Every structure is written in structure tokens, then in C-alpha cells.
Amino acid sequence: MKPEMSYEAYRSKLSKIADLGFAGAVLSWDQQVFMPKLGAKARGRQMATLSTLGHELFTGADFGGLLDSLVNDPALTEAQRINVKLTRKDFERKKKLPDAFVEKMALITAEAFGAWVEARRQKDFSLFRPLLEQIVALKREETRLLGFNAHPYEALLEDYEPGLTVAKIDEVFGRVREELFPLIQKILSRPRPDHSFLAKHYPKGKQWAFSEKMIRQMGYDFDSGRADDAPHPFCTTFGPGDVRITLRSDEHELAMMLFAAIHEAGHGLYELGLPLEEHYGMPLGSALSLAFHESQSRFWENNIARSFSYWKANYRTLQAEFPENLGSVSLESFYRGINRIEPSFVRVEADELTYHAHIYIRYLIEKALIEGSIEVADVPRVWNDRYEEFLGIRPSHDSEGCLQDIHWAYGSFGYFPTYSFGSFYAAQLAAAMKRQIPGYDDLTSSGNFAPLLQWLRSQVHSKGREFTSEELLIRCTGKGLDVGDFMDYARTKYGSIYGL
Ligand code: ZN
Numbered sequence: 001m002k003p004e005m006s007y008e009a010y011r012s013k014l015s016k017i018a019d020l021g022f023a024g025a026v027l028s029w030d031q032q033v034f035m036p037k038l039g040a041k042a043r044g045r046q047m048a049t050l051s052t053l054g055h056e057l058f059t060g061a062d063f064g065g066l067l068d069s070l071v072n073d074p075a076l077t078e079a080q081r082i083n084v085k086l087t088r089k090d091f092e093r094k095k096k097l098p099d100a101f102v103e104k105m106a107l108i109t110a111e112a113f114g115a116w117v118e119a120r121r122q123k124d125f126s127l128f129r130p131l132l133e134q135i136v137a138l139k140r141e142e143t144r145l146l147g148f149n150a151h152p153y154e155a156l157l158e159d160y161e162p163g164l165t166v167a168k169i170d171e172v173f174g175r176v177r178e179e180l181f182p183l184i185q186k187i188l189s190r191p192r193p194d195h196s197f198l199a200k201h202y203p204k205g206k207q208w209a210f211s212e213k214m215i216r217q218m219g220y221d222f223d224s225g226r227a228d229d230a231p232h233p234f235c236t237t238f239g240p241g242d243v244r245i246t247l248r249s250d251e252h253e254l255a256m257m258l259f260a261a262i263h264e265a266g267h268g269l270y271e272l273g274l275p276l277e278e279h280y281g282m283p284l285g286s287a288l289s290l291a292f293h294e295s296q297s298r299f300w301e302n303n304i305a306r307s308f309s310y311w312k313a314n315y316r317t318l319q320a321e322f323p324e325n326l327g328s329v330s331l332e333s334f335y336r337g338i339n340r341i342e343p344s345f346v347r348v349e350a351d352e353l354t355y356h357a358h359i360y361i362r363y364l365i366e367k368a369l370i371e372g373s374i375e376v377a378d379v380p381r382v383w384n385d386r387y388e389e390f391l392g393i394r395p396s397h398d399s400e401g402c403l404q405d406i407h408w409a410y411g412s413f414g415y416f417p418t419y420s421f422g423s424f425y426a427a428q429l430a431a432a433m434k435r436q437i438p439g440y441d442d443l444t445s446s447g448n449f450a451p452l453l454q455w456l457r458s459q460v461h462s463k464g465r466e467f468t469s470e471e472l473l474i475r476c477t478g479k480g481l482d483v484g485d486f487m488d489y490a491r492t493k494y495g496s497i498y499g500l
Pocket residue numbers: 263267294297
């Protein structure tokens with residue numbers, strides 16, 4: 001085989017593309033953490049240049065030829081064959097979208113972002129509506145360009161959870177509607193636990209120090225990561241050994257920074273556990289899907305850090321940090337307070353149960369927009385009606401309703417379900433870990449998370465994109481997605497908190 005047609009040529013090309021991508025991530029992180037305001041224009045151009053270069057390298061005709069010649073090469077090892085096969089799948093999908101289409105989408109979403117910000121400020125959906133109409137029209141065109149089997153929405157899901165179908169989502173949310181929503185109603189008929197102590201004054205520096213202690217305990221290593229202040233919490237990867245998170249704090253909201261830190265560190269541990277060094281820029285070195293990524297953050301945030309065992313290990317330390325606020329709050333009351341269930345308008349502030357109503361509503365709306373069964377103009381009404389139907393509350397204006405999320409302005413349709421699926425995967429993984437790891441609860445209540453992280457590393461992180469989510473769940477839990485594990489978790493935990 002000619003050297004330019006070898007696996008080495010493939011590896012080297014993907015490595016260059018990854019260099020460009022990770023360099024872009026540094027610029028974007030800096031933009032959100034340190035960059036002065038007036039640097040925005042040049043920074044936008046620099047990031048666009050890197051991303052265009054990466055796109056050109058990836059979609060160039062010579063790369064298609066290289067992948068074609070490698071895909072049936074008997075000399076490849078199994079791992080190499082998987083990398084090439086998955087890259088070819090990505091390549092074919094990208095090639096289906098003509099450059100002119102991609103450019104048009106970029107232009108309209110850039111304009112839509114400004115319109116969304118302004119519409120949100122004025123609490124007026126009509127200012128965003130014309131742009132959203134253009135975006136929905138483009139997304140529908142995209143489903144035709146990409147192709148699909150049963151439902152056009154599935155063409156878009158592929159970006160976030162490959163292989164996920166509308167039938168599966170409907171089945172899963174069918175159970176959520178039948179079992180979770182009535183459970184929430186039952187909970188709401190009971191007295192709500194006090195959580196006023198979470199809103200006392202918690203100085204930022206001390207919150208930061210405690211959050212750092214908690215994420216170190218999980219296994220997040222500051223030799224290969226760091227945490228910085230930013231308006232939005234996120235996790236970003238610059239390469240092997242450099243996975244960072246950002247945090248934001250509110251001195252009158254203890255739960256916000258702490259749980260966001262644990263959530264983002266959960267994403268970080270996944271990134272750090274990927275075999276990125278060995279498969280740099282290649283599918284086996286990459287995260288499986290957004291939904292699986294979310295399962296990792298939610299496992300730590302909800303299944304671990306919102307459990308009674310976790311606070312058995314850590315509450316005394318927290319109390320010692322804030323004796324004036326928590327000195328007289330018992331462990332039991334603290335646990336009940338951080339697990340208070342309450343319908344609210346804003347998704348990112350929702351508790352771990354009502355959260356799924358927020359997602360279900362967004363899913364119903366975006367699926368209907370893509371299949372054409374509702375118009376963009378109907379969105380505020382449908383949104384508000386659904387909030388009333390599922391959560392018993394009606395937004396008083398569009399900013400606490402359908403304008404709250406940025407996803408649609410970015411053209412991200414099919415993203416929302418990954419949040420719920422992440423929680424459902426997490427519950428299933430946690431149930432399997434409880435069966436497979438001896439003394440799971442004792443480990444948690446003594447703050448020893450190394451065996452749990454080790455399990456995640458070997459069962460999930462080290463696999464990269466080798467399997468689909470469904471396949472990986474079968475391998476590590478013995479079955480495909482079964483929302484029953486999440487329901488069992490919810491019934492047991494909240495049954496005991498609320499005395500049901
Ligand atoms: Zn997340």
C-alpha cells in the first residue's frame with residue numbers, strides 16, 4: 001500500500017484535525033473565562049478559521065478515497081478497523097450536507113442568536129419568531145438531505161444519540177407520563193421539606209473551597225484539570241491530561257455551585273478516562289454520545305451527590321465550613337432540603353424529577369415542528385398549555401417559557417432528549433454498580449469513590465465509541481435501556497423522603 005493510503009496517513013490526518021479542534025476549544029474557553037469584551041470580533045474570526053480548516057481537511061475528496069481504501073484493508077487491527085469504519089460513517093454523513101447549506105445555517109443561526117437575546121430581554125417571542133421559522137425550514141431540509149427511516153426527527157437525533165428512534169423515545173416518555181408524573185403529583189400532595197437554609201449567605205471563597213474538596217474526592221485531578229469562574233458552567237477538553245471545568249456561584253444559593261461542580265467534574269472524569277492518548281482525534285478516543293456523556297455527569301450529581309450515603313460521608317465537613325448556617329440543620333433535614341421536589345418554569349433550575357417534564361415538553365414541540373404538525377407561531381401557546389398540563393403552572397411571559405433555552409437558536413434540534421436519557425442511563429448504571437461492586441453503599445458513605453470510578457473507567461470510559469449506547473448498556477448492565485431502573489430509584493428515594 002502506498003504511504004499516502006496507509007492507516008498512518010489516516011491517523012496523522014485525524015490528529016491534525018483534532019489539533020485544530022482542541023486549539024479552537026482553548027480559544028472558546030478563553031472567550032468565556034478571561035477575554036475582554038472588545039476582543040470578541042477578532043476571536044470569532046479566529047475560531048471560525050480553525051473550524052473551517054478542520055472541516056476542509058475532513059471533507060476533502062482525498063480523505064474519502066483514503067477511507068475507502070482502508071475500510072477493507074485486512075492488515076488493520078480490530079481497533080484500527082473500528083476507527084476507520086466509524087470515521088467513514090461520520091464522513092458520509094458530513095458529505096450529505098452541501099457547503100452552501102452549512103454556510104446558510106451558520107449565517108442564520110448567528111443572526112438568530114442576536115434575535116433570541118433581544119427577544120428574551122423584551123420577553124417577546126415575536127421578535128425571535130421569523131428567525132426560528134427560517135431555522136425550522138432549514139432543519140426540515142436537513143432531514144431530507146440526511147435521509148431517515150421512520151421519522152424525519154431521527155435524522156437530527158443522530159448528531160446527539162446515534163441510533164435513537166422516535167419509537168424508543170415515545171416508549172420511554174410513555175412510561176414517564178404513566179409512572180413518573182403521577183409520582184410527582186403524589187409527592188406534591190405531601191408537605192414540602194424546608195430548604196430555606198440553602199439560601200443563607202455562603203461566601204464564594206468558602207463555597208469554592210468546599211466544591212473543590214468534593215470533586216477531588218470523586219477523583220478529579222487538578223494536575224490534569226482546573227476550575228475557573230465563568231457565566232455558565234461547562235466542561236471542555238484541550239487534549240490528553242487537560243480537561244477543564246468552569247463554575248459560577250451565587251452567595252445565596254449553596255446548591256448551585258456545588259452540584260454544578262460535581263456535574264461538570266463528572267463530564268470531566270469521562271473525558272479524562274477516554275483513551276485519547278492512544279486514539280487521539282479518532283472515534284475510539286472520543287465520547288460515545290451526548291446522552292452517555294450526560295449519564296456520567298448525572299450519575300455523580302444525582303445518584304451519588306444527592307444520596308443520603310454521600311452526605312453521611314460529607315455533611316460534617318460542610319457543617320464545619322458553615323457552622324452559622326448549618327450548625328442546627330440535621331443531616332436528615334439537609335438531605336430532604338436538597339431533594340425538595342417543586343414544579344418550576346426554568347429547566348436548568350429544576351429538581352431531578354420534574355426535570356423530565358421540561359424535557360418531554362421540548363421534545364413534543366420540536367418533533368412536531370420537524371414533522372410539520374405545528375407551526376413556529378404555535379410554540380408559545382403549546383409550550384404554556386403543556387406546562388399547565390404536566391406541571392400545573394403557566395408561564396406569565398415568553399422568557400420564563402419558550403425563550404429560556406438557547407438550543408433552537410443554535411439550530412440544535414434533537415439535543416433535549418439526551419438530558420433525560422442521560423439520567424435514565426445513569427440510574428441503570430448505578431443499579432448495575434450496586435449489584436456488581438461489593439459494599440457500594442458503604443463506599444459512598446465513607447467517601448471512597450475509587451472503586452466506582454474504576455468501574456466506570458473500565459466499563460464505559462475506556463470504550464470510546466466502540467459500541468452504541470444500547471450495546472454498551474447491554475454489556476455493562478445486562479439489558480438495553482430500561483427506564484424501570486430510574487423509576488425504581490425515584491420511588492424508593494422519594495418514597496422514603498416524603499413518606500409515601
Ligand atoms: Zn451536563
